[in-house]
Structures are given as structure tokens and as C-alpha cells.
Amino acid sequence: MKSCALVCCSDGRKNDERELISRLELILSQMGVTCTEYGSLFCRDGRCYSDTPQSRAMALCRAFSDGPDYIFDISGGNIANEMLPYLDYDVIASSRSVLWGYSDLTSVINAVFAVTGKFSVLYQIKNLVGSGAELQQKRFRSFLSGDENALFSPRTETYCGQPGNGIVIGGNLRCFLKLAGTPYFPGTEGRILLLESLSADEAGLRTGLSQLGQMGVFENAGGVICGSFSRLKKAGLSDLPAELISDITKGRIPVMQTDDIGHGSDSMAVRIGCPLRL
Numbered sequence: 106m107k108s109c110a111l112v113c114c115s116d117g118r119k120n121d122e123r124e125l126i127s128r129l130e131l132i133l134s135q136m137g138v139t140c141t142e143y144g145s146l147f148c149r150d151g152r153c154y155s156d157t158p159q160s161r162a163m164a165l166c167r168a169f170s171d172g173p174d175y176i177f178d179i180s181g182g183n184i185a186n187e188m189l190p191y192l193d194y195d196v197i198a199s200s201r202s203v204l205w206g207y208s209d210l211t212s213v214i215n216a217v218f219a220v221t222g223k224f225s226v227l228y229q230i231k232n233l234v235g236s237g238a239e240l241q242q243k244r245f246r247s248f249l250s251g252d253e254n255a256l257f258s259p260r261t262e263t264y265c266g267q268p269g270n271g272i273v274i275g276g277n278l279r280c281f282l283k284l285a286g287t288p289y290f291p292g293t294e295g296r297i298l299l300l301e302s303l304s305a306d307e308a309g310l311r312t313g314l315s316q317l318g319q320m321g322v323f324e325n326a327g328g329v330i331c332g333s334f335s336r337l338k339k340a341g342l343s344d345l346p347a348e349l350i351s352d353i354t355k356g357r358i359p360v361m362q363t364d365d366i367g368h369g370s371d372s373m374a375v376r377i378g379c380p381l382r383l
Contacts, residue, residue: 107138107249109175110168110202115209116182117148117155126179129234136246138175143168146179154184162191169200177230178206178213186212186283194220205230208303208368211276214377216289218274224378227276227299227366228256237370244373259365259373261330264347266359271297271327273381278302278313285320294325297381300346301332301367310337310346318353328359333367 111126118126130140144164145155155161165188168176189212198221204214205226214225232241247255261268274291275281275298284290298317305313317323331346347360354360365373375381 107175108173109133109138109140109177110171110173111140111142111146112144112161112165112168112176112178113146113155113180114161114165114178114188114206114213115180115185116153118146118180119148123147125231125234129179129231132233132242133230136242136249138249141171141173153182155180158184158188159191162188162193165204166193166196169197169202169204172201174202176202176204178204178210179229179231180206181208181210181229183209185209185280186216189213189216189287189289192216197221198223205374207372208277209280211280212283212289215274215276215281215284215291218378219284219289219291222378224376226374227377228372228374229368232370232372235370240371256374257376259363259375261361261363261365264331264344264360264362265351265356266328268359268361269327270380271295272379273297273299273330273375273377275299276301276377278305279309282313282316285316291378293322295327297328297330298322298326299330299332299366299375299377302334302336303368304336305334306336306340307342307345310334311349314346314349314353323350323354323358326358328361329354330361330363330366333364333369333372335368338364 133140205228207227207229244255274296278300329350347362350360
């Protein structure tokens with residue numbers, strides 16, 4: 106049997122998700138993964154949080170200390186970064202556990218890598234009970250049985266440049282930028298920057314990419330992977346992220362595209378803090 110912890114590092118979950126979380130725990134149990142909840146997962150008294158940032162950080166560190174195989178964050182939203190100063194990074198670094206989360210957890214998993222060198226997984230475990238549940242459960246069962254390609258093999262296509270190797274950093278564009286100017290922003294030299302978004306429109310994309318460019322992120326990066334930008338895709342602008350990055354970098358670094366990483370119900374997983382060949 107494998108074991109997992111369920112945590113909520115970002116916005117607390119609404120009460121109407123209780124049945125979904127229970128179903129997720131049942132599905133994982135049927136796959137041979139026992140679940141333990143750490144800290145409160147649901148919103149407190151109509152507020153956006155499940156608990157204080159200190160308490161959420163303590164719950165996550167308890168999970169790392171107890172050492173389950175996986176720590177699955179089931180949240181998303183806006184407030185994960187407020188717990189970063191309260192994390193015990195020594196406990197995290199010495200743990201065998203691997204944190205899984207997506208969207209707003211981009212701030213946490215990149216901070217963990219920046220401070221400890223430990224990798225995490227960009228993936229929302231609630232995909233197992235979402236609209237793509239059948240496909241996602243099949244992939245996850247294959248992963249548990251040792252076939253990592255089922256879950257960790259996003260298809261990429263080249264937009265410009267020659268693909269290469271590098272350690273992946275990044276994730277959600279908006280949430281990655283929360284780390285700018287903090288001790289938790291990972292080094293970028295020679296690394297592959299992954300960017301995706303659920304809600305960014307063209308203006309949001311342009312301002313985010315401009316900030317990264319003005320920070321010098323693209324000057325020494327080894328390449329960029331443009332994941333799925335859901336709102337832009339619906340507007341027929343799927344190529345715009347790659348186009349703008351190519352313009353900003355003047356084609357100096359390779360730019361790749363994939364629809365397999367992002368907020369879609371069919372999204373695959375990627376390890377943040379591990380090498381990936383483009």
C-alpha cells in the first residue's frame with residue numbers, strides 16, 4: 106500500500122466540495138493509496154481560508170515529517186504564498202515525501218525547489234474525479250504500477266529554436282510572478298521555464314511576460330515551454346504566448362508548446378525541479 110496526505114495550502118475549499126473530496130479519497134483507496142487529511146481543508150466561517158497561514162504551513166510540514174509517499178494539495182486560488190515564511194524547509198528537505206499541486210501551488214513548489222533543491226509535481230490530484238476522470242484514473246493507475254510515461258509524457262511541438270535539456274521551473278504565470286523579488290524565486294540560468302494559465306487574457310499575458318523579460322529571466326533561460334493558456338485558447342489565440350516570448354527573446358532561446366500541461370481536465374503532470382528534455 107502507498108500512502109498520501111491531503112492538504113490545503115491555498116484558498117479553502119467550499120462545502121459543496123466535501124462529497125468530491127470523499128470520492129477522491131475512495132478512488133485513491135481503491136488504487137491502493139491510503140489518505141490522511143492534514144489540517145483543515147474547507148473554508149472557515151465564510152472566509153477565503155481554511156486556517157491561518159501559520160497553521161497551514163504547520164500542517165504541510167507535519168505531512169512532510171510523517172513521510173507519506175505523496176502529499177496532494179487539493180486547493181488553488183490566491184493565498185498559498187502567504188505561508189512561505191512559516192515553512193520549515195529543513196523538514197521538507199529531509200522528507201521522502203513529494204508534494205503535488207498546481208495553479209496557486211506554483212508559488213510553493215518553486216519555493217521548495219529554490220530553498221531545498223527538492224522537486225515537486227505540478228498536477229491537481231482532483232483530476233481523478235473531474236470531467237476527465239476515466240482517462241486520468243487510467244493514467245494514475247499506470248503511474249502507480251511503474252509506467253511513468255502514462256502521466257509524465259506531455260507532447261510538445263517546437264515553435265522556434267532547437268530543443269535542449271534543462272531543469273524545469275515555473276508553472277502558472279500569475280502565481281510564479283508572486284515570487285519575484287523574494288528569496289523564493291528559483292534561479293533561471295540554463296533552466297526550462299514552463300508557463301501556463303487559466304484566466305490570463307491577452308493583456309494579462311503581455312504584462313506577465315513583460316515583467317519576466319524585465320527581470321532578465323529570458324536572458325539566461327535554457328528555453329520556454331508554453332503550456333495551455335485556457336482563456337486564450339478559447340479566444341483562438343493559442344499561439345500568442347509562444348509568439349510574444351519569441352518576440353521578447355528575439356528567437357535566442359527555444360520555445361515549445363504543449364496543450365498537455367495546464368488547467369484542463371486532461372492535463373498531464375510535470376516535475377518542477379527535475380530535468381526535462383524538450
